[in-house]
Amino acid sequence: MNSRNSLLMTFISTLFLSACSQQLPDAPASEVNLDSTHRHLKILASDEFGGRGPLTEGETLTIDYLAKQYRAMGLTGANKGSFFQGVPMAKLTSDQSMLLTIGDLEFQAGTDFTARTQQMNSNIRLKDSEVVFVGYGINAPEYHWNDYRDIDVKGKTVIVLVNDPGFATQDEKLFTGNAMTYYGRWTYKYEEAARQGAKAVLIVHETAPAAYPWSVVESSNTGSKYSLVDDNENLSKLPIMGWLQHEATQRVFAEAGLDFEQLKQAAVQRSFEARSLKLAANLELRTEIEHAESNNVLALIKGSTRPDETVIVSAHWDHFGTRQTAEGPKIFNGAIDNATGVAGTLEIARILMKRHKVKPFERSILFANFTAEETGMIGSELFGNGDVVPTENIVGLLNIDGMNALDGVDYVLQYGQGMSELEDYLARAASKQQRHVKPDPRPQNGLFFRSDHFSLAKQGVPGLLFMSLGDTDPDYISHKYHKEADDYSPSWSLGGMEQEISLIVDIASELASGDDWPRWKADSDFKKRREQDKR
Structure with missing residues (x-):
């Protein structure tokens, strides 16, 4: 081929590749920083934090770490300027x-x-x-x-x-x-x-x-x-x-x-x-x-036009701490349950704060890391009393209790069926990721009633539960759940966390930018409470 023809072919090829790139644009880059998510996970689930037991040194390390991270992102304390809500309790x-x-x-x-x-x-x-x-x-x-x-x-x-x-x-x-x-x-x-x-x-x-x-x-x-x-x-x-x-x-x-x-x-x-x-x-x-005081950690992105209307993103920070046994101390680090959820809220907060600086959300978004979920959802029960945010002002709650730290999947789990209109938000957000909604494969386990969102549901607030405990790791429930073996692994891809973080960011953004109040679908005491608050 002579040099003239070669130049012509190169020009044609360039035009062809340019046309293809216009027809098939690259997928938008993920906003999720997996390196920082790994770092949060490694720290929160470390032996140094002692299993994040309430009323222990592990609590002090945990809540101080969370407050420091939220403050560095530019969020403010949601409890009259403080990042902490005292939870008086008995041990x-x-x-x-x-x-x-x-x-x-x-x-x-x-x-x-x-x-x-x-x-x-x-x-x-x-x-x-x-x-x-x-x-x-x-x-x-x-x-x-x-x-x-x-x-x-x-x-x-x-x-x-x-x-x-x-x-x-x-x-x-x-x-x-x-x-x-x-x-x-x-x-x-x-x-x-x-x-x-x-x-x-x-x-x-x-x-x-x-x-x-x-x-x-x-x-x-x-x-x-x-x-x-x-x-x-x-x-x-x-x-x-x-x-x-x-x-x-x-x-x-x-x-x-x-x-x-x-x-x-x-x-x-x-x-x-x-x-x-x-x-x-x-x-x-x-x-x-023993009588003592634990803490919820509460961080706020304040809405621009309707700051009293609040979207909640939550995950409990606690696990079972360290137990003394005849064989020596056993540390229950709770890496999946629920260091993944806490690391998830930190990354969601970072992304949403970045968006808020470009285009402020009309409603407020409050990040709640509750204490003592593992012993009866105590921190969320106190929060549900409405002292920080009256429950009638809470638009909805997106609660994380264990995330998929392995590779991504083509579905998102939905806990409860026909419970509230937040399920419609979930379906739309999943569709954008080209994922389908998969009904809870174990409805007999009653997981909808077993995490912090339920404390708020009893007060009339609709919520979604994001949980992956054993769905992608068949060994988890039998050998790791609430056991010493629930440890962090640097080999985790976090592909599933990346999906869920993006999904929750999407739903929270839609709720915080709109004026919709998701309603309960099924007749229940929750629905009656909500309708009573909205009269």
Whole structure:
């Protein structure tokens, strides 16, 4: 080819490539800085932070780190200028040398049962307390269901099944079928038993309906627990909150001359009648009580025209801290649960603050890192009282509780179905990423009721839960969840975090730039509360 023809071909090729680049533009560069996200994760999940236990040195390191990061980005403290909201609470540590006796049987704490209290009472005794089986322990008029019908459990020890009859039967016409209702949550079991006047509750643990193995029950209930304290020293709370291992339960029923599996099957019928086991329970629950103050971390991007209207982005900062064992200290670093979520909020805040400087958001965006989620959503419960932001001013809440630190996926998980119009925002944002919305693959686990957004839902605020605990890592739930093995890895690609961070940025930006107030779809107490606030 001569030089003249060569030049002509080069010119034509240049024109062709230029045309192609105009027709197929490069995808916009990601706003997410994965290097800084890795850095936040490594620090928050480090042994130096000691597992981020509330009321420990790990808390001080964590909340100071978060406040420093938010301040450096240009955010301000959301609590009257402060980045901290004090959360007065009690730290309750139960003596694990306790023994439970039922009839002539003796059970070991941790191995066979767990027991704790939220009452400010250092010594609670069960003395010859009558043991009663009340099926699922549910009183739900809307489902025409009352397990406490025609029985008095005042002062007694109640044994109840976890989850609800819908899961047990897989009957879509019973409760909500496979999807857990709030009546299936252990928190509800304790609340209802307290209303009925029971002295103690033992929830029967089975892995499938509980959604986690006994090891999770043990690790979650045998260390220090935390509680808000009311004006009556929590005396309206259930005196003894317990779990009973499945095999131990079978032994109890056999001692009473009954077949547990047979009675469990009977309990799925509306006609089921609670019955006494004609056995007495004895237990001395000794608890060390310390009063102290933990902290929520709250950072604000103030809206330009409607600053009182607020969008919340949240993630709990706490995990289980460090526990002393016979083998030495064990640090529960909680890298996925929930250092990923906290690192995510920091990166979301950085991106949104950068956008806000270019074009201010009309509404405010508040970043909330709550304390003591792992012990009963305590920090978010206090925040839900509305002292910092009245709940009627909260547009919606986007809550992160464990992110996919591995490669990206072509879907986004949705927890709850037909709950609120925020699900429509989720679908639109996912579509922009060419991802589809995937319904919760384990609705029987009731995850919608198990994280901080639920504290605000009870106050009428619609929310979305972003969670990936084991969805892309099948080994996570069985070997890492709430265990010492939940550690940071520098090999994580963070592709999934990059997707979710961008998704949440998109939804938060839309909410903060508009004037829409997402509504609840399903009839519920949440919807009634919201409609009452908006009158």
